[in-house]
Amino acid sequence: MIHLKKDQTKLMIAVHGWAGIMLGLLLYAVVFTGMAAVFAEEIGSWSSGHVESRSAFERPIDSAVRRLAAQTPPKYHEGVDLFEVGDHNLGVFFHRHETDPDGTFVSRGLYYRLNREGTIANTQFGTGEEVFGANNDDALSHFLVDTHVRLHVPNPWGLLLTGIVGLVMLVAAISGLLIHRHLLKDIFTLRRNANPVLVDRDRHSVAGSWSLPFAFILAFTGSFFSFFGTIGVPIVAMAAFGGDIQALNDTVFGNPGRPDPRPAVIGNLDRIAADAIARSKEVPTFVSIENFGRADAKVTSFHPPRDGDIEPVTLLYDGAKGRFIQTKPSIGTQPSTGGTLAAIMAPLHFGNFAGLLSKAVWFALGFAMCYVTITGMRLWLARRGETARSLEWLDRTVAVVAFGLPLALVAAAAGFLVTMPLGSATFWTPTAFLIASAVVSVAGFSLRSAMLAPLLQLATGLLMMALPTVRLAMGGPGWPTAIEAGQPVIAALDLAFVLGGICMIRQGAKARRARTPAAPLSTPVAIA
Template identity: 25%
Template structure:
């Protein structure tokens, strides 16, 4: 008999059938995009530290803390000497910052003449050719999977939207998400334990996951939409489409009119910094240098704001023709400027980057466990898929191995394609091993051990090669990256190093 004094039980916001439908959609979407999401999250966790990786690639590059305007003029003049004066389409100088203490000179020439980037010393003279083969490879793998014709960009954009849908559906499918946040189910079946860990990791990192998923979807959709708008509204004129966000782009001039002198950058720097007090000088670029319609762009950095950059453009006579004025723009446009630093964690120093890296790895763990839950459920129902289990293990541990193998060739060769070939070799080898009828556990242990060896070997060989050039000239960030690689290698190898205790006779 019901007690009239007892309060009625609260009904769930969603019915069981509704929750089951959400879970079914969550599982289907996760299965469709799991491999792409895992690779994108894994590379994204590394790309967060792209500046540190660039310093690791060339630890002997000259360190510069401050640059005078006269040195910038000398550096630009040196750039023009690298190729024919009438071939350069743009020259730029990136000034040192606390996170990247290097003076970088870059030139982009017509048909490749004089193109390239160089590290310069404090006087502005080019000292070393820039080689960022590994970091460039990782960025492209994260952004477009190294696929041509925009195919990779579309796949990454779809994966970003799928990730956002997975985060939202995962929340909707767990009405007790807050109550169960610190209740980790253990002691039951393997599948129940995996599901509990999957749900708890998703709950603990939910704010981060929402931010990353939303910004990933936003960036992917924006790139596609921007290309479509440029092709329609601007009739394919990328100059006009790009000018609305980053300022006008100087049109290519006639061959005979591109040998004129370049103005000194000092007055332009003084005008830009005086108009924006509190902002630090970040870059200078000259478009169509020497031409009558050349444009001088000044980039400013605001370390106190998410909108990290402001840009001012002048003509050769010193007249301001464009100013980004990001903080005065509508909120929708401000979001476009802020979305990239928010997505990659490039706004709060090394501790924010470390948090992004760890939380990014947690997203890899959530993706890996989600697919494994599905495989375990099939095995529990008597419908195992051993081949698929091995292929998924090859994905989870084969990709870290492939990324380590991508960096190793760069220690011995300057070939631009070496990282891509190393990654492809590691990926093919992992999936080839998965084709043999071995156990999933043995395959996973083997790939974990190979990944640990590759990471440790990469760190030790890199440190040895760096030391041969003299310890005094090595960038401290290089030592930090090597130490991090050794630490990661230890944690990867630790489960495989545990020895089983021999059974003692009773």
């Protein structure tokens, strides 16, 4: 494709290889959990047995929000966030923007979690980051997302780490394109009977070639999300606003209009929600109210993209009068290049612009990238296998992470299903993951390499197949109830786990028969 000089190609191969080998395992963890997190919402419904199909915004919310406003100190009426939590229940966060003594810009206030009847189930005071933590019924999806976003490392370090991992993926994708001289000629070639290095090379390059545009898109958007708040916003705010982050936020996300602090009763939120649904044809994913109880109150509702578009829909209402003002871009007051680019970053990264279908495609491409990462590391090791026997520990570590991570995640799901009815899922979901990781690590150091991968695959497969039974045994809804309630995704995920489990067991058995270190990765199903 692109012809570099010999020494440049050599340098690019070194950059590609070292980028992968230094951070490949972290990259694999981030991409694998990201692949699963594509279906975080569906996994949340499946694992918690959500059978309410009507959105909180399709039910009356106005009186509940007014009641909460009356009992919340007015200083926290600066902003009100409305969103869905649990089984389509309403979460309401009354807050104001503050700058902590260490210079961190935060939203602090009172978070109310309502139950189905609209009464308060739980109240919490704190910053946005504190109150939006995991709950008992969303601990599993929260755990997946948190692993993907920051590997459970505290902010900002976790975000910086995943941002660096994103840049490494970007470097690997670009250098991969530069070093592959026959990308199109080799795109259908998988040699089975060549020497192990060539076999590994073909597997790596075929998966990498097909998923190359998406590796680029996901790495670029992922590093954008990681660096946006941690580095980008403070630097741009420093340069353009003398460090005033609130001023930057007001310019970029704020709504037009002069401040009018006169008291005014908020318009009917039920009527606003109904109007927003009618205009966008979709229920809101999030509703934000600025200056609640003031004459200049603004209500903004955020909706999934319309058919044929990938940019989310944002509707703006006059809060005091409850009147529709305009369909506005997510960023800025009117359409612009920067606003549109920023708005499409999330759909491009999450693949949620066309429902389950686009999510399934993004899941498959995420899977391809996991495969590329692991086969790339194996290729790097295979090329050095004969000259550097001291790399045996790395080979073993790659096997432990490649096959151990799926097992630990399935164990976390099992831990969640068992402990959610007991109310202790926020503790046991990560704990089950850690216990499984510890067991896998011990097995990794004590078992022979050739035995390790098949055994982990068999264990993962068996546990995956057991998940639907565990879910039903712990009181989760059966298929007829779920389908009747408009949640066929519960039955679909049950089926997916059973089928995935069968595939894993078959691959594990095949690898066990082969008993060769290269065998476990003979097909892509083997690593997921």
